Amino acid sequence: MNIIALYLSVMNALINKIKKLEKAALLLEPNQNTRESWHKQVSEIAENFLGKLENGKAYDQDSSHIKQLKLPFTEKGMLSSKVFGDIVNHVDKPGINPASGGHLGYIPGGGLYASALADYWVDVTNRYAGVFFANPGAVKIENELIRWMIKLVGYPETAWGNLASGGSIANLIAIVAAREAKAITPENIRKAVIYVSKQTHHSVEKAFRIAGLQYAITRTLPLTKKLKIDTIRFEEIAEDDKKQGLIPFLLVSSAGTTDAGVIDPISALSEICTRYAIWHHVDAAYGGFFLLAKSFSSLLKAVNKSDSVVLDPHKGLFLPYGLGVVLVKSKTYLKDAFRYEASYMQDATEVEAEISPADVSPELTKHFRGLRMWLPLRLHGIKVFRAALEEKHLLARYFYNKISKLYRFETFGKPELTVVMFRYIPESYDPNAFNQLLIDEIHRDGRIFLSTTTINDVHWLRVAVLAFRTHIKIIDLILQLLVEKVILIENKISGY
Numbered sequence: 001m002n003i004i005a006l007y008l009s010v011m012n013a014l015i016n017k018i019k020k021l022e023k024a025a026l027l028l029e030p031n032q033n034t035r036e037s038w039h040k041q042v043s044e045i046a047e048n049f050l051g052k053l054e055n056g057k058a059y060d061q062d063s064s065h066i067k068q069l070k071l072p073f074t075e076k077g078m079l080s081s082k083v084f085g086d087i088v089n090h091v092d093k094p095g096i097n098p099a100s101g102g103h104l105g106y107i108p109g110g111g112l113y114a115s116a117l118a119d120y121w122v123d124v125t126n127r128y129a130g131v132f133f134a135n136p137g138a139v140k141i142e143n144e145l146i147r148w149m150i151k152l153v154g155y156p157e158t159a160w161g162n163l164a165s166g167g168s169i170a171n172l173i174a175i176v177a178a179r180e181a182k183a184i185t186p187e188n189i190r191k192a193v194i195y196v197s198k199q200t201h202h203s204v205e206k207a208f209r210i211a212g213l214q215y216a217i218t219r220t221l222p223l224t225k226k227l228k229i230d231t232i233r234f235e236e237i238a239e240d241d242k243k244q245g246l247i248p249f250l251l252v253s254s255a256g257t258t259d260a261g262v263i264d265p266i267s268a269l270s271e272i273c274t275r276y277a278i279w280h281h282v283d284a285a286y287g288g289f290f291l292l293a294k295s296f297s298s299l300l301k302a303v304n305k306s307d308s309v310v311l312d313p314h315k316g317l318f319l320p321y322g323l324g325v326v327l328v329k330s331k332t333y334l335k336d337a338f339r340y341e342a343s344y345m346q347d348a349t350e351v352e353a354e355i356s357p358a359d360v361s362p363e364l365t366k367h368f369r370g371l372r373m374w375l376p377l378r379l380h381g382i383k384v385f386r387a388a389l390e391e392k393h394l395l396a397r398y399f400y401n402k403i404s405k406l407y408r409f410e411t412f413g414k415p416e417l418t419v420v421m422f423r424y425i426p427e428s429y430d431p432n433a434f435n436q437l438l439i440d441e442i443h444r445d446g447r448i449f450l451s452t453t454t455i456n457d458v459h460w461l462r463v464a465v466l467a468f469r470t471h472i473k474i475i476d477l478i479l480q481l482l483v484e485k486v487i488l489i490e491n492k493i494s495g496y
């Protein structure tokens with residue numbers, strides 16, 4: 001064989017092999033019939049799920065089968081009905097159902113349908129939303145959302161932000177920006193002081209560690225009786241730290257604590273922070289979007305005095321999980337904290353009509369998550385969100401009024417946002433133990449999901465109204481359930 005013939009035969013073998021592999025790999029591209037069949041099945045499952053929400057469970061305790069569950073991957077693909085059925089049985093049923101209006105635990109979730117369609121669309125088209133150059137439209141849409149929220153919060157035009165995956169990552173971004181802005185380095189970190197409270201969300205502590213700030217001094221500020229940061233004590237402590245030659249540099253307050261739903265005195269705290277050149281970060285993951293509701297605009301207005309803020313659209317805007325927002329008053333710090341250079345990105349950095357998400361966050365390739373927020377805002381308009389948030393607040397007030405009048409129930413206080421902490425005081429039984437029995441019964445029933453918290457050794461049950469499907473009927477059901485379960489437990493205890 002001459003050299004050319006040899007070459008051709010080697011090439012032929014190669015081409016044959018490639019063609020065989022192509023045929024096998026083409027299974028990743030289902031044809032239109034298959035697509036439509038999968039789509040129809042998933043659509044039917046989704047409709048079935050939505051149809052059952054109103055009378056279904058908010059919590060299904062029975063997860064005994066999950067531990068033993070085996071869902072192996074096989075070389076050959078499986079029947080779609082089997083695969084989808086597994087999700088229905090093992091994912092959609094056990095545990096908490098955040099799509100349910102009966103979910104009033106922690107900070108409830110949502111799941112706007114328009115967002116689900118947006119995610120579907122974004123995934124089918126898979127546009128690259130990390131840099132403006134790659135998909136100017138997608139980046140524009142994300143940036144328009146950031147501009148809208150900057151306005152909502154009342155920040156100036158110098159502000160910028162990022163759509164992150166949730167409040168935790170959004171908090172991390174703000175904290176890294178604060179670290180950069182205040183020039184905290186390995187040289188001075190042991191003198192740097194951070195102020196938090198016992199009610200600060202734990203994602204903030206996590207963020208400190210990720211940001212290397214665990215070597216700074218962290219002070220847990222005293223709280224008032226209403227569980228708000230004590231401003232007078234804060235100023236005294238900051239003054240003391242300064243006198244000792246330390247560097248007070250960061251305060252994290254909350255606009256809506258996750259536990260009790262109270263808003264720290266943002267305005268007074270901001271003034272102190274200005275005086276001491278402390279970066280004031282407001283974690284408004286839970287409460288931020290109440291800025292849309294008229295009755296809160298005065299309560300939350302002072303957020304504009306902060307240096308950075310976090311809002312969670314997957315809480316306060318009822319989106320499905322996967323979107324938390326950070327806004328920083330001075331975009332310089334955001335850009336400083338997340339700058340990078342890479343030779344393979346040289347095409348991307350030439351167009352600068354809009355800030356690219358990759359320039360202000362830890363992410364490069366990112367999901368075009370803006371569409372899941374943009375689509376419902378455009379399709380529904382803003383008014384419905386204002387109404388829903390007002391409604392949730394009034395539902396919390398309604399629950400508070402009713403439970404306060406129920407025999408032997410007491411509350412922690414009037415809800416500032418939408419959290420009511422309450423408990424039952426039995427005649428002759430340990431209150432903490434009784435309330436644990438009460439929550440166990442509520443969970444066993446499953447129509448409603450509530451969570452509990454312990455504050456100064458007192459065990460409280462919480463009703464947190466934020467699921468968009470929670471309406472007055474559900475609040476009445478909670479009240480009815482509580483009475484029923486209290487009677488049941490009282491009877492059990494007294495031996496009936």
Ligand SMILES: *Cc1c(COP(=O)(O)O)cnc(C)c1O
Nearest residue numbers: 166167168201203258285286324
């Ligand atoms: C929920 C919450 C967080 C964490 O946000 P994720 O979206 O769960 O990551 C942080 N702070 C507060 C006040 C929250 O309510």
